[in-house]
Amino acid sequence: MRPPKPRIAKPRLHWRWVRGKWEPYHRVTWTEGGKRRSREVKLDWKGDSEELDRLYWLAQSGRHSAQQSPARYTWRECIEAWRRDAVAGQGKLQDSTKAGYRRTMDAIMEKNSDKDMRKTTRQGVRAAISTLSDTPRKASRYAQTVSLLWNYAATELDWPLGENPARRLARYKPAREFEPWPEWMVAKLDSAPESVKIAARLILGTGQRPNAAITMRRDQIDGEWMRVRDEKGDQWLEVYCPQSLRSFAAALPVRGAHFLAKNLREPLGYHAVERAFRIWRADLGDAARPFTLHGLRKLAIVELAEAGASDAEIQAVTGQSADMVAYYRKRASKRALSKAAQERRK
Incomplete structure (x- = not known):
């Protein structure tokens, strides 16, 4: 037997017997097109x-x-x-790149989940980036992610957003400023562990990202040409192989399908090589601390520029963006100018 209905009465307040108890509902009724309509809102009064x-x-x-x-x-x-978008959204991105974007998107969701994107200002994006100034890589990734999402919403979702507030905020500065290696550190490679020495020569010779060089197969070098993988663009590039790299690769002992072989079929992992590099770098002293394996990729740009290669030629070798090439070319220009100036003193 049902208990009596609560003796609380208010206009538009209705009581309904639901799952063994009385529940209050706020009900609004109206007539539309000659039909009686209503809308109820359950009041969770507990x-x-x-x-x-x-x-x-x-x-x-x-x-x-x-x-x-x-x-x-x-x-x-x-x-x-x-x-959700496996084509226009995450489509051609590498898993590592997607993971980086996802982490930044999680941070954006945490503070701005239900905020209207149309109300985002350039000043607001700048302020958010400034809070990450101690971690330049995160700051740059934040600006890139905001810009990525904005462009996606405008072009794929057809949202009326207006101008991208993060446009060019991360331009002309790498996610992290990787210092090109100095000559003395390159010369020290003869004392490095074998895995570090091979990885360094492959990165410098190919101009590719460390992981692409570390996992490089022996059959990727075929005579004067080599096939290198642009990880970010997820594409293979055919690039001329310099004689110095051909000679170095030919002299390496064959231990498997890869130059840096874990076994006959698998390459050594990036982390194993990077760990060995950090131990070796520590032995070189504090002067070596600012330099990473990625700095060899930047050194490749500097060396190509100093050799007289154009920006387009450097891009054809390294696959890096025009902005990135221009950024590191400045190092080469200053080095070349300083050498010319100092030579005149003789």
């Missing part, structure tokens, strides 16, 4: 009359959460759409 009163007046004024229109053009909606 048996508390004061809470019922509060929820009732929210519903009466149209401010109850169930009466609010879902927010549109939010960061959450855009990020979730990008993550």
